[in-house]
Amino acid sequence: MNVSQEPVEYCFENVVKSCVKVSRPVSLKAVLYFLLVFTILITVFGNLLVMISISHFKQLHSPNNVLVLSLANTDFLLGLLVLPFSTMRAVETCWYLGSFFCRLHTTIDLLLCTVSIYHLCFIAIDRYYAVCDPLHYTTKINYKVISLFIALAWIIPGLYSFGVIYSKVNDQGLEDVVVMMTCEGGCLLLFNKLWALLDPLNFIAPCVVMIGIYAKIFKVAKKQSKILNKEGKSLSEEDNKRRANQNREHKAAKTLGIIMGIFLVCWLPFFFDVAIDVYINFSTPPVVVEAVTWLGYVNSAFNPLIYAFFYPWFRKALKLIVTGKIFRTGSSNFQLISQ
16 A cells, blocks of 8 residues: 655755755644734834833833833844744744854844843842832932943843853754754754753743742732731821832832743743753754743733733823824823822
């Protein structure tokens, strides 16, 4: 009995040692392109709206919001510079842009994801002082300190990403594996046993710090709420203002804690895969690698949606932007937050 076999497709039909291309129905490709392009649009335009809101409205000009602005800028750049090319690779299962751009794309990808981690860590530190030491918050957290945070959030990941990828320390000792797995149309990033430990640590260490800080914040916030509730009827006007301010800080800390939690859920599978892949002879199916990678990418689309859901000021700013009212004279002075 003759068994018909489907012809094997290659990324480059006339090139020796071309990667095998996964054959997918046109309908499946269309669905994948729709979902991934939709994710890109939410990431780019959602974070762009956050950037416009904080930059335009003077009431939102605060050290904390400068950090949020910088985080939105990072996610915006990820959606603009990384995701379109990752979409092509995910759907077509081939990399058509050559080895030079593969290395550059991988470096920028690693850079921006690591920058996001550091931003969230510094935002947690900012919230710690806002909730746990409000009397000294404005002296300890000012624009100069925030500028230092942002500089460190870019410099450290920059040195790490470009240093690791372009020095090739991540695949030292894996030369035979690299030769065996390399083909025209592929874009691989492999980690040896040492870097399979160090790279996830670059994610885990800041996350442990953030979890510890937010645990302390919520403990202090709960204690403050109990004290204010006991004094509720005897509060002066000044105390009521302080209470309202503390409630805003608590809500902001809670919202940013949710952002951090979603970040953990989205990126943990990817770093888990990085940590174990070398020990299972790099046998993780490509579709699984793409799935956990895109789960991480989706995190950058979540943040604007969280702002829209939890922050009334963002919803007001969004309405003003969409209706074109920000082009009116004096629109930057609109009050978005109740005093």
